[in-house]
Amino acid sequence: MKWLEIIQNYLAQQGWEIGNDILVVWMVSLGFVLLAFLFVFTVLMSRFRRDYLAAWQLQFENQLEPLLLDLIYGNQSSFKAWRKQPDFQSFEKKFLKNKRGRMTMIAVLSRLRTQLEGRDAQKLELAYHHLQLWRESIKLLHNSYWHKQAIGIRQLGELNYVAAIPEIKRLVDHTREEVRMEAQLALIQLDQRDPLGFLDTLQKSISLRSRIGLYEALNKKTGIEIEHFAPWMYSKNPDVQLFAAEMAGHFNKAADANALLHLVNHTNDDIAIAAIQSLEKLGDQLSMQLAISLVDINKLTVRESLLKSLSRIGYQEENDWLDWLASEHFVLAEIAFNHLMKYKTVAFVEELANTIPSNAAIHRILEQYHTFESAVKP
Amino acid sequence: MKEFLHYFTVFFDGAILIYVILIVSSYLILAVYSAKALIAYLQEAKFLDSQQLMASPLAPSVSLIAPAYNEANTIVENVRSLLAIQYPNLDVIIVNDGSKDNTLQLMIDAYALVPVFMPVDAKIATKTVRQVYKSTKAVYSNLTILDKQNGGKADALNCGLNYSKAQYIACIDVDCVLSQDAVVKMIQPFLSGKVPCIAVGGVIRIANSCIIEDGRLISVRMPDNWLARFQVLEYIRAFLMGRMGWSKADGLLLISGAFGIFDRKIALSAGGYDHNTVGEDMELIVRMRRYMIEKGLKYRVEFIPDPLCWTEAPATYKVLGRQRNRWMRGTIETLLQHKKMFFNPKYKILGMLSYPYWLFFEWLAPIIEIVGLLYLLILVLLGQPNVLFSISMFVMVFAFALFMSALAILFDEFTFFQYKRKRDVLRLVLVAILEPFIHHPMTVRWGIQGNIDFLKGKKSWGEMTRAGFATKKVNK
Numbered sequence: 001m002k003w004l005e006i007i008q009n010y011l012a013q014q015g016w017e018i019g020n021d022i023l024v025v026w027m028v029s030l031g032f033v034l035l036a037f038l039f040v041f042t043v044l045m046s047r048f049r050r051d052y053l054a055a056w057q058l059q060f061e062n063q064l065e066p067l068l069l070d071l072i073y074g075n076q077s078s079f080k081a082w083r084k085q086p087d088f089q090s091f092e093k094k095f096l097k098n099k100r101g102r103m104t105m106i107a108v109l110s111r112l113r114t115q116l117e118g119r120d121a122q123k124l125e126l127a128y129h130h131l132q133l134w135r136e137s138i139k140l141l142h143n144s145y146w147h148k149q150a151i152g153i154r155q156l157g158e159l160n161y162v163a164a165i166p167e168i169k170r171l172v173d174h175t176r177e178e179v180r181m182e183a184q185l186a187l188i189q190l191d192q193r194d195p196l197g198f199l200d201t202l203q204k205s206i207s208l209r210s211r212i213g214l215y216e217a218l219n220k221k222t223g224i225e226i227e228h229f230a231p232w233m234y235s236k237n238p239d240v241q242l243f244a245a246e247m248a249g250h251f252n253k254a255a256d257a258n259a260l261l262h263l264v265n266h267t268n269d270d271i272a273i274a275a276i277q278s279l280e281k282l283g284d285q286l287s288m289q290l291a292i293s294l295v296d297i298n299k300l301t302v303r304e305s306l307l308k309s310l311s312r313i314g315y316q317e318e319n320d321w322l323d324w325l326a327s328e329h330f331v332l333a334e335i336a337f338n339h340l341m342k343y344k345t346v347a348f349v350e351e352l353a354n355t356i357p358s359n360a361a362i363h364r365i366l367e368q369y370h371t372f373e374s375a376v377k378p
Numbered sequence: 379m380k381e382f383l384h385y386f387t388v389f390f391d392g393a394i395l396i397y398v399i400l401i402v403s404s405y406l407i408l409a410v411y412s413a414k415a416l417i418a419y420l421q422e423a424k425f426l427d428s429q430q431l432m433a434s435p436l437a438p439s440v441s442l443i444a445p446a447y448n449e450a451n452t453i454v455e456n457v458r459s460l461l462a463i464q465y466p467n468l469d470v471i472i473v474n475d476g477s478k479d480n481t482l483q484l485m486i487d488a489y490a491l492v493p494v495f496m497p498v499d500a501k502i503a504t505k506t507v508r509q510v511y512k513s514t515k516a517v518y519s520n521l522t523i524l525d526k527q528n529g530g531k532a533d534a535l536n537c538g539l540n541y542s543k544a545q546y547i548a549c550i551d552v553d554c555v556l557s558q559d560a561v562v563k564m565i566q567p568f569l570s571g572k573v574p575c576i577a578v579g580g581v582i583r584i585a586n587s588c589i590i591e592d593g594r595l596i597s598v599r600m601p602d603n604w605l606a607r608f609q610v611l612e613y614i615r616a617f618l619m620g621r622m623g624w625s626k627a628d629g630l631l632l633i634s635g636a637f638g639i640f641d642r643k644i645a646l647s648a649g650g651y652d653h654n655t656v657g658e659d660m661e662l663i664v665r666m667r668r669y670m671i672e673k674g675l676k677y678r679v680e681f682i683p684d685p686l687c688w689t690e691a692p693a694t695y696k697v698l699g700r701q702r703n704r705w706m707r708g709t710i711e712t713l714l715q716h717k718k719m720f721f722n723p724k725y726k727i728l729g730m731l732s733y734p735y736w737l738f739f740e741w742l743a744p745i746i747e748i749v750g751l752l753y754l755l756i757l758v759l760l761g762q763p764n765v766l767f768s769i770s771m772f773v774m775v776f777a778f779a780l781f782m783s784a785l786a787i788l789f790d791e792f793t794f795f796q797y798k799r800k801r802d803v804l805r806l807v808l809v810a811i812l813e814p815f816i817h818h819p820m821t822v823r824w825g826i827q828g829n830i831d832f833l834k835g836k837k838s839w840g841e842m843t844r845a846g847f848a849t850k851k852v853n854k
Contacts, residue, residue, distance in 0.1 A: 032777035036784035209569035330499035
C-alpha cells in the first residue's frame with residue numbers, strides 16, 4: 001500500500017528500517033489508542049449533553065406546571081380559553097413546535113394521567129386530544145421499530161384516544177411480545193364495550209408477564225364488569241385458556257366453576273393447575289371433590305397442587321387423606337401428613353403407617369419427625 | 379543451531395500473532411454482541427413494570443438461599459436486608475453452614491426463631507441438617523434458617539435447594555447488598571419468551587466506598603482504594619462486555635455465585651451444586667446446560683445488566699490473590715469435568731465457542747502470556763533481529779487493552795450511568811491506563827499460581843477477609 005511505503009520511507013530517512021509487518025502492528029495499535037481517546041471524549045461530551053437536556057427538561061416542566069395546574073384546577077371556561085392565554089401561547093411557541101417538545105409533553109401528560117382520576121384525568125386527555133398530540137403517537141404506530149410502536153400504543157391507551165382502537169387491534173398479534181402486551185393493555189383501557197374481545201381471535205402466546213399486566217389492567221378498570229371467563233376456557237389457544245382459568249378465580253366468577261372443572265384434567269399441566277387454584281379461590285368444595293376423581297393419577301404436579309388446595313380449603317374427607325398419606329410420592333404424603341397433623345396426633349398417623357408397606361414415603365417422614373422430636377426435647 | 383533458531387522464532391512469532399489475532403477478534407465480536415444485547419435490553423426494559431409484578435398474585439414463588447459461615451459480625455443486618463427485598467412471593471432461606479461463632483444464636487435471638495418440623499425429600503445428598511428454625515413473629519414468616527454441619531458453600535446451597543418449595547431459587551452471598559428490586563428485575567426473563575428460561579445471571583458491582591445504610595445502597599461512589607478501582611473497571615468489562623455478549627450469543631458459561639436465579643426443578647434434576655469444586659457457580663450452569671442439551675430440551679440462559687448486586691471487593695493484594703487463585707482453580711476444575719464438550723458440535727455454541735474460549739483465553743491466557751514474555755527475553759538476550767516485532771505485538775496488546783477499557787467506560791456511561799461525578803470518569807480513565815502495568819501483571823501471577831495449586835491438588839477456598847459495610851459508612 002502506498003501510504004505504508006510513504007511512512008516507511010520517512011522512517012528510513014530518520015534511520016529506522018522497519019518492515020511491513022511491524023508497521024501494520026504499529027498502525028493498528030495507534031488506531032486502538034485513537035479510538036480509546038474518542039470513546040473517552042464521547043463519554044465526556046455525553047455528560048455535557050446530559051446536563052443540557054436536564055436543564056431543558058427543568059425549564060420545560062417549570063413552565064408547564066402552572067399551566068397544567070390552571071387547566072386541572074383553574075377556572076378557565078373551556079379548553080380553548082386555556083389554550084388562548086398568553087402564557088400557554090408562548091409555551092407552545094417555544095416548546096411544542098418541535099418533536100422533542102411534543103414528545104416530552106405527551107410523556108408528562110401520560111405520567112400525570114396515571115396519577116389522576118375522574119374529571120381531572122379527563123382534562124389531561126382533552127389536552128392530548130386538542131393539541132393533536134395523538135398524531136405523534138399514531139406516527140409511532142407506523143414506525144418500523146417495535147419499541148417505538150409499543151410506546152405509541154401505550155400513549156394512546158393511557159391518554160384514552162378511543163379512535164385508535166382499530167389501529168391498535170391490528171397489533172395484538174404482533175411478533176414482539178412487548179407490542180402485543182401494550183396493544184392488549186391499551187384495548188382493555190380503551191374498549192368499553194368489549195375490553196377482552198381480542199382474546200376471541202388471538203393466535204399468539206400470552207406470556208406470564210403479559211398475564212400479570214392484563215390482570216392488573218382488569219383490576220384497575222372501573223365501571224366495566226367482565227361477566228364470565230368461561231367462553232375463553234374453550235379457546236383453541238392454550239394461553240387464552242390459561243389466562244381465562246386464572247382470571248375466573250381472581251375475579252371470583254362462581255358461574256365459571258363448571259368450565260374450570262372441565263379444565264382440571266387438561267393435557268397442559270399449567271392450565272389444569274390454574275383451574276384447580278381458581279376452584280380453590282371460589283371455595284367450591286363440591287367441584288374440588290369432583291376434581292379428585294378427574295385428575296389423572298400419573299400427573300404428580302397437578303395432584304400436588306390439588307392436595308395443597310384441598311388442604312387450604314379444609315377438606316375433611318379423612319379416608320381420602322389417609323389414602324394420600326400412603327402415597328409412595330413423598331410430596332403427596334408430606335401434604336397429607338401436614339394436613340392430618342392439624343387435626344390428629346402423630347400416634348394416629350403412626351398406627352396407620354404400620355399398615356402400609358415399609359417403602360412408603362410416610363415412613364421416612366415419621367423417621368424425620370422422631371429425629372426432630374428427640375432433638376427438641378429438653 | 380542458527381537455522382533451528384530461525385525456524386523456531388518464525389514458528390513462535392506466527393503462533394503469537396495467531397493467538398493475538400484470535401483473542402482480539404473474539405473480544406471485538408463479544409463487544410459488538412454486548413452492544414446489541416445492551417441496546418435490546420434497554421429497549422425492552424422500558425416496558426417492564428415492576429409495580430405490576432409487585433402487586434400480582436400471579437408472581438411465581440422465589441426462594442432466596444444464602445449460606446452463612448462465621449458471619450456473626452454482620453448476619454443480623456444482612457438477613458434484615460434480605461428480608462427487605464421487595465417481591466410478593468419470596469421466602470428467605472439462610473443456611474448456617476456449621477458456623478463456629480455465634481451466627482446461629484444471634485439469628486435465633488434477633489428473629490425469635492424456634493425449631494420446627496419440616497419433612498424433606500432430599501434429592502441431593504448433603505451434610506446433616508441439625509435443625510430447621512422458623513420465626514414465631516408473623517412479620518418474619520417467610521424466613522427459614524437451616525442449621526447444618528459444615529460442608530462448604532456448595533453443600534449449603536444444595537441444602538437450601540432441598541428444602542425450598544419455590545419455583546425459582548435465587549442463590550446469593552449473604553454479605554452482598556441487593557437492590558430492593560433485584561428479584562423483581564431478575565425474575566423477568568422467566569416470565570416471558572416461548573423457550574423456557576432456566577437461569578438468569580446478574581451484574582455484580584463493587585460497593586467499596588459506596589454509602590450503604592441498613593443494608594441498602596444509598597449512593598454509588600468510586601472506591602478510595604486503588605485496588606478496588608482496578609476491580610471496578612474489571613467488573614464493568616467482564617459483565618457489561620463479556621457476559622452480556624456471551625448471553626446474546628447463547629454461550630454463557632458462568633453465572634456469578636454472588637447472585638443468580640435458577641429454575642429449581644432443573645437445578646435439582648441436574649444434580650445441584652458440585653461440592654468437589656471451588657468453582658461451583660460455573661460448574662452448575664455448565665451442568666444445567668449440558669443436562670438440557672443432552673435431554674433434547676429447549677432452554678434459555680439470560681443475563682441482566684442492571685446493577686442489582688453490590689459486593690465488597692478485596693482491598694488487599696493478598697486477599698485478592700486468594701480469590702483469583704480460587705477462580706482459576708474453579709475454571710480448570712469445571713473445564714476438565716466437562717471436557718467432553720470441547721469442540722463437540724453436539725453442544726453447539728457451548729462446545730464450539732464458549733468452551734474453547736474459556737480454555738484458551740481464560741485458563742491458558744496467563745501461561746501463554748508468561749511464555750511470550752520469556753520468549754521476548756530470550757530474543758533480547760540472543761540479540762535476535764525480530765525482537766522489534768515481538769515488542770510491537772506487546773504494544774498492540776496494551777493499546778487494545780486500553781481500547782477495551784475505554785469501550786467498557788462508554789458502555790457503562792450509556793447504559794446505567796453509575797459514576798455520576800465527572801472526576802470518577804477521569805479516575806476510571808486513569809485506571810484504564812495504569813491497569814496493564816500495575817494490576818494486570820498481578821492477575822497473571824495469580825492465574826499461574828492457580829494453575830500450580832490446581833496441579834498440587836489444593837481444594838481450599840482461602841480465607842476472604844472483608845472490612846464489612848458496617849464500618850464503611852461514609853457521611854455525605
